[in-house]
Amino acid sequence: MSNLLKNTSLSVNTADKIISDTLHKCDDGELYLEDTKFETVTLDDNKIKSSDYSTDTGYGFRAVTDDVIGYSHSNEISEESLKKSSENLKSTFKSKSGTYNSSIKKTNQKFYKDIDPIETKSLDSKIELLNLMNDYSRSKDASVKQVSASFIGEKKSIEILRSGGELLQDTRPLVRINISMMVEKDGRKETAVFGVGGRQSYDEYLKNDSWKKLCDEAFRIATTNLKSKPSPVGEMKVVLGPGWPAILIHEAIGHGLEGDFNRKKTSAFHNLVGQRVASEGVTIIDDGTLDNRRGSLNIDDEGTPTEKTVLIENGILKNFMQDRLNARLMNTKSTGNGRRENYKHIVLPRMRNTIMLNGNHTQEEMINSVNKGIFAVSFGGGQVDITSGKFVFNCTEAYEIIDGKIGAPLKGATLIGDGPSSLKEVLMVGNDMMLDPGIGTCGKAGQGVPVGVGQPSLLIDNMTVGGTQL
Amino acid sequence: MIKENDYLNTIADQCLSKAKKLGSTEASVFVVNSVSENVNIRNRKLDGSTRSENLGITLTTYIGKKKSSISSSNLSEKNLDNLINRCVESTKITPEDELNSLADKELYFNGDKNLDLYDETISSAVSKNFPFISIFFSIYCDDNTLRAKFFGTLNNNI
Numbered sequence: 001m002s003n004l005l006k007n008t009s010l011s012v013n014t015a016d017k018i019i020s021d022t023l024h025k026c027d028d029g030e031l032y033l034e035d036t037k038f039e040t041v042t043l044d045d046n047k048i049k050s051s052d053y054s055t056d057t058g059y060g061f062r063a064v065t066d067d068v069i070g071y072s073h074s075n076e077i078s079e080e081s082l083k084k085s086s087e088n089l090k091s092t093f094k095s096k097s098g099t100y101n102s103s104i105k106k107t108n109q110k111f112y113k114d115i116d117p118i119e120t121k122s123l124d125s126k127i128e129l130l131n132l133m134n135d136y137s138r139s140k141d142a143s144v145k146q147v148s149a150s151f152i153g154e155k156k157s158i159e160i161l162r163s164g165g166e167l168l169q170d171t172r173p174l175v176r177i178n179i180s181m182m183v184e185k186d187g188r189k190e191t192a193v194f195g196v197g198g199r200q201s202y203d204e205y206l207k208n209d210s211w212k213k214l215c216d217e218a219f220r221i222a223t224t225n226l227k228s229k230p231s232p233v234g235e236m237k238v239v240l241g242p243g244w245p246a247i248l249i250h251e252a253i254g255h256g257l258e259g260d261f262n263r264k265k266t267s268a269f270h271n272l273v274g275q276r277v278a279s280e281g282v283t284i285i286d287d288g289t290l291d292n293r294r295g296s297l298n299i300d301d302e303g304t305p306t307e308k309t310v311l312i313e314n315g316i317l318k319n320f321m322q323d324r325l326n327a328r329l330m331n332t333k334s335t336g337n338g339r340r341e342n343y344k345h346i347v348l349p350r351m352r353n354t355i356m357l358n359g360n361h362t363q364e365e366m367i368n369s370v371n372k373g374i375f376a377v378s379f380g381g382g383q384v385d386i387t388s389g390k391f392v393f394n395c396t397e398a399y400e401i402i403d404g405k406i407g408a409p410l411k412g413a414t415l416i417g418d419g420p421s422s423l424k425e426v427l428m429v430g431n432d433m434m435l436d437p438g439i440g441t442c443g444k445a446g447q448g449v450p451v452g453v454g455q456p457s458l459l460i461d462n463m464t465v466g467g468t469q470l
Numbered sequence: 471m472i473k474e475n476d477y478l479n480t481i482a483d484q485c486l487s488k489a490k491k492l493g494s495t496e497a498s499v500f501v502v503n504s505v506s507e508n509v510n511i512r513n514r515k516l517d518g519s520t521r522s523e524n525l526g527i528t529l530t531t532y533i534g535k536k537k538s539s540i541s542s543s544n545l546s547e548k549n550l551d552n553l554i555n556r557c558v559e560s561t562k563i564t565p566e567d568e569l570n571s572l573a574d575k576e577l578y579f580n581g582d583k584n585l586d587l588y589d590e591t592i593s594s595a596v597s598k599n600f601p602f603i604s605i606f607f608s609i610y611c612d613d614n615t616l617r618a619k620f621f622g623t624l625n626n627n628i
Contacts, residue, residue: 007546047567051560054541055553068516074523075543085521088507092519123560344522 002167004033004057004159008077015082016165022063022086023163027098028324029063029070029089032301033077033159034343039118043130044148051123060343063089064325065098071346100163101328107305111289111296112199117173118153121202126151129211137181137215143226144219145189146182151175151202156342160303168303173199174294174450176439177206179214183222190228192221192396197438200292221378221397224409231413231467232400237373237427238415238463239366239401243434244378246455249284250354250442251384252391252419257286257311257319259326259337259349261386268389268420269317277317278423281359284312286321288336288352294438295353295452299336302347306336311354312423323349341447348445353452359429363457366428368404374413374465375399375406389419392466412468422460430457473503473525481545485529485554492558494531496572502526531557535566 002012015031023029034057041051058075061082070092072085130149137147153175160168176197183190194217196205205211240248261267269277278284288297288306297306302324310318322330323338326349339350367375375398382393393415400407435454442451478501489497504524510517527550530539538561540553 007548048565049567051538051564052540053538053553053556053560055544055549056542057544069518070520071518072521072523075525076523081523088519088521092509092516124563127563346518346520 002033002159002161003169004035004157005077010077010079010082014079015161018079018082018086019061019161020163020165022061022089023100025097026063026065026093026100027328028065028101029061029163030302031082031161032060032062032340032343033161034058034060034156035158036154036156036342037116037118038152038154040150040152041123041126041130042148042150043127043134045146046134048127048130049148051127053118056342058343059085060340060345061085061089062346063093065093065096067325067329068092068096069325069346073344075343104162104166104168104303105305106168109289109305110298111306112173112292112298114171115173115201116155117175117201118155121153126202129206133179133211133215136212137179137219140215140219141183141223143183143185143223144181145184147179149177149179151177152197153202158301160299160301162303166303168299170298172297173201175200175202175205177202177211177214178439179218181215181218181222183219183226185226188226190222190225192218192225194218194221195437195439198292198294199296204292224397225411228409228411230469231374231395231398231410231465232372232469233465233467235462235464237370237401238460238465239363239370239373239375240455240458240460241375241377242363242430242432242455242457244436244439244453245376245458246354246356246436246453247379247382247440248391248393248415248422249356249455250351250440250451250453251382251393252389252417252422253284253312254286254321254351254354255384255386255444256389256419257317257321258351259320259322259330262320263326263330266387268387268418269320272317273319275317276315277420278312278315279426280315281429282312282315282423282426283310283357284354285310285357286335286337286351286354290353290435290452293353293435293452294440294450295351297336297339297352300334300338301340302334302338304334304336304338306352309335309337321349321351323347339449341449345447348447350444350447350449351442351451353435353454355433355435355452355454356429356456356458358431358433358456361428361430361457361459363430363432366430366457366459367401367406369428369459370401371403373401374410375401376413376415384419389421390417391419392416410467414466416464416466422463425461425463426458427461428459432456472505478503481527481550484547485527485550488551488554489529489531489558492554494533494558494561496532498530498572500528529554529557531561532570532572533558533561535568535570536561536564537567537570538564 060073070089178195180193262270321337378397384391395413433456528541540557
């Protein structure tokens, strides 16, 4: 039974009729309904700066035949609007015809609870906690000059109505707690950001005063950077810390394994399935089934159940990440990676939680083996050119390694390379796999979706470090 | 579907008067409605088409120097009532900030200068019950005109 049509003038029967009438000669398509609530509460400069609340409801009507996509969206869910959309789609596909494949495998899998994280914590208590975080952070040290903190919560309900009356539903909670800090000592300023989040209530992240740990961590990174020196430049060995540094895998390898770039043969990996693309011991998966993780989904935005997709197994390329359109055109199955930012956007193959699995080395072993190199613990942003896999990342926390020992913190280190080559330069894979704290949003074609990453410590043989040391 | 200006006007007025009734001292509302169509052709083949309809409202309420805002795409009366309530309630518990306020009355454009900026297809109005202001946008693009325009552009490329 559709919940999202309940309070609209559009009846399920009418919707079904319009959907079937529009899509019966197409290869694929659906009516995607969405209802989202979103709240942000922000503290900045000792004050609650803003508390914003918004709701958004709408539909996206999609028709697909061959590689042609017709899309029509509106936030007015009515018969009139849907008919107008239908006309548009029909005229797009006037001279085309396909075979509608209506079967979507169903499971009862659930990786997060059906809760409303905005309502489960009162605005009062959010404001109180932000003030506590502010006071606690400022009381840590006189060097703390500025603190901002925020709560960001969302509840998104989606429904997918397919031709023939099939209905798929999902309710997705998502929260994020963030703190950023500016410290100043002897005329030098440094900033740090730390956050946590995922698909459960705020309180799960705040138990036992664990919000203090967020402040402590932001403070630790900022004060570490107060002592940082310019980063060296050149090719050297790089040890990556566990967890968040896996955005390097996300950017440098993950995007290149998305179905659309491989169908269009624009990815560096398109003709390499079954071949060695990484050092032995490197296994990378994309997993939508981890409990309460930011990138997890019960079903993707086309209704396909998510799964654990093996991308690279022991160095050999196994699979790409697929939505239904690219899977059909490549004669394979969707891996449940079809995602969209919201009802205003078309579906694209996107990552969920992209993770490199454990090897058997320790981080200590890696650091001990390096004569001159850097130890990168955390990254800010990164970018990649999908066609070549070339990437650049800036480190927000990094240290020099000299003669097998961790030395001074470094400022302004950037890592430069290309995905396919760096994968082959992996010398050691650690045994300390960690997932990121739940803060990542991936952007592609103007659409942002929440994702997760994870990896153990890694030793990479030869990477270009762009430094600040002249 | 594209809405009449009167409809958007009414929604904006209703929001302002409700916010005022619930105790806000100032408020601003922004109602937007737009429709756009887009057709892509690649290698002389149809690549896809997109039609976008957007309807949305943003309301900011002030109580003295306290401020909060909401936005939504659902303009049903029930939903708006709910949201306005929420907005005013959260305004009440938000701390004051001396910089929070609408612009001073004298600073608003009052139409004295002719800047030749009037566009027939866009209309705007300022509500009389100041300090509550309202702004509406309604952009109407006739489907056929738009199609002609897009194909016109495409023809130049082929």
